[in-house]
Amino acid sequence: MTVIPIVDIRVSEKYSTSSLLRDGSVSLTESELQNAIDTLPNEEPITKLLHPEVRYEVTDNCNASCIMCPRDEHEFGREHGIMDQTLYERSIDEVVELGAEKVVLTGFGEPMLDKRLEKKIAYAKSKGLSTYIITNGSVLTGKRAKAILEAGLDEMRVSFYGMGSETYNAVMQGLEYEKTKAGLEAFIALRNEMGAKTKIQISYLVLPENEVDTESFKEYWEPRVEAIEVWKPHNFGDGKDYRDRIDGNDSKATCGRPENGPLQIQWNGEVIPCCYDYNNKIILGNVFEQPVLDVLNGVKFRLLREAHRQKKFNQFPYCDQCDQLLPHADALVYTNRHNLPAEEAVKLSNTDLYDLVNAKEIGEENMTERYKNNQQ
Numbered sequence: 001m002t003v004i005p006i007v008d009i010r011v012s013e014k015y016s017t018s019s020l021l022r023d024g025s026v027s028l029t030e031s032e033l034q035n036a037i038d039t040l041p042n043e044e045p046i047t048k049l050l051h052p053e054v055r056y057e058v059t060d061n062c063n064a065s066c067i068m069c070p071r072d073e074h075e076f077g078r079e080h081g082i083m084d085q086t087l088y089e090r091s092i093d094e095v096v097e098l099g100a101e102k103v104v105l106t107g108f109g110e111p112m113l114d115k116r117l118e119k120k121i122a123y124a125k126s127k128g129l130s131t132y133i134i135t136n137g138s139v140l141t142g143k144r145a146k147a148i149l150e151a152g153l154d155e156m157r158v159s160f161y162g163m164g165s166e167t168y169n170a171v172m173q174g175l176e177y178e179k180t181k182a183g184l185e186a187f188i189a190l191r192n193e194m195g196a197k198t199k200i201q202i203s204y205l206v207l208p209e210n211e212v213d214t215e216s217f218k219e220y221w222e223p224r225v226e227a228i229e230v231w232k233p234h235n236f237g238d239g240k241d242y243r244d245r246i247d248g249n250d251s252k253a254t255c256g257r258p259e260n261g262p263l264q265i266q267w268n269g270e271v272i273p274c275c276y277d278y279n280n281k282i283i284l285g286n287v288f289e290q291p292v293l294d295v296l297n298g299v300k301f302r303l304l305r306e307a308h309r310q311k312k313f314n315q316f317p318y319c320d321q322c323d324q325l326l327p328h329a330d331a332l333v334y335t336n337r338h339n340l341p342a343e344e345a346v347k348l349s350n351t352d353l354y355d356l357v358n359a360k361e362i363g364e365e366n367m368t369e370r371y372k373n374n375q376q
Contacts, residue, residue, distance in 0.1 A: 036315070040299075048098050052100060053102045057107020058116075060080050064136055068233045069239075070239025077278070082113070094292055096129065102352060110138075111133045118148055154197070160217070203229050206333055254311070257324075262352075266280060268288070271286065332346055337371040348362065
């Protein structure tokens with residue numbers, strides 16, 4: 001007996017050009033939209049990735065409710081889940097052919113909650129890709145820690161926002177300071193014992209609840225890991241209000257992400273402009289249903305890139321209210337990865353130190369000796 005799969009036409013229709021342009025994320029009347037489409041530059045089709053990094057949100061689930069993170073807005077903001085392994089592997093095969101060199105297996109969630117994370121890392125490694133995760137480090141223990149290292153993870157950034165139970169637990173709600181710290185220290189020791197090459201960066205956000213610990217964070221972790229960075233919080237799109245929002249376009253400039261940023265693939269295959277769009281407000285297509293190049297060359301993605309080039313950010317309201325369009329050189333408090341001035345540093349992708357605004361990698365002369373040596 002042959003079973004004929006039932007295709008849900010409604011799901012496929014969601015990612016048609018017409019549906020994507022009329023899902024509420026584009027603020028244009030029908031006539032304005034048609035004019036914008038008609039006047040798009042006649043460019044050569046994109047034939048490879050715009051950026052050699054691809055980000056896969058392996059899950060949007062998390063075991064913490066950090067106060068700077070808009071989890072409350074996310075709870076009912078979109079469907080939640082874990083990325084299917086078969087679809088992920090198929091996608092990896094595709095992006096490798098399009099020039100991918102690195103994958104970041106993190107989106108708006110804790111990647112360690114994907115029980116197949118090690119398998120995803122190993123598969124990417126088997127295809128010659130560098131692998132990177134961003135984690136809160138709360139489950140880097142025992143067999144799981146060893147499995148992550150054995151899978152060949154290249155880089156890991158750990159969010160660690162406090163240097164005592166009072167501060168850490170107040171910020172990273174749902175986690176326990178002593179347990180996470182002990183697990184992270186054990187992970188570092190295990191890595192060293194195994195001779196694994198996984199680089200570790202510890203990241204800190206300065207908040208009213210933990211600013212008293214900023215210097216002790218630097219003093220404790222800097223000697224123990226390859227890199228540390230200290231930042232002020234951002235708004236996470238529309239999720240928080242740590243930074244001022246300015247109406248009008250005069251002081252705004254593109255963040256560079258639609259043009260030069262990594263491809264951001266959510267757990268269900270949906271493509272969004274960047275990681276700040278935590279609730280998939282601007283859906284550009286779905287690479288589990290469409291070829292990647294169809295998404296990159298799609299009308300909506302082209303409109304978004306042109307809106308950023310022409311500073312017509314109000315065509316995409318979610319972009320228009322984002323603090324990444326505004327000057328924010330004061331956001332970086334400290335880094336030991338490079339020696340760039342802060343106004344240049346904030347243009348970089350935080351994963352591969354790629355200048356998203358000017359579409360260039362920073363040179364080794366801009367890296368600190370410590371970080372450069374750890375790149376070998």
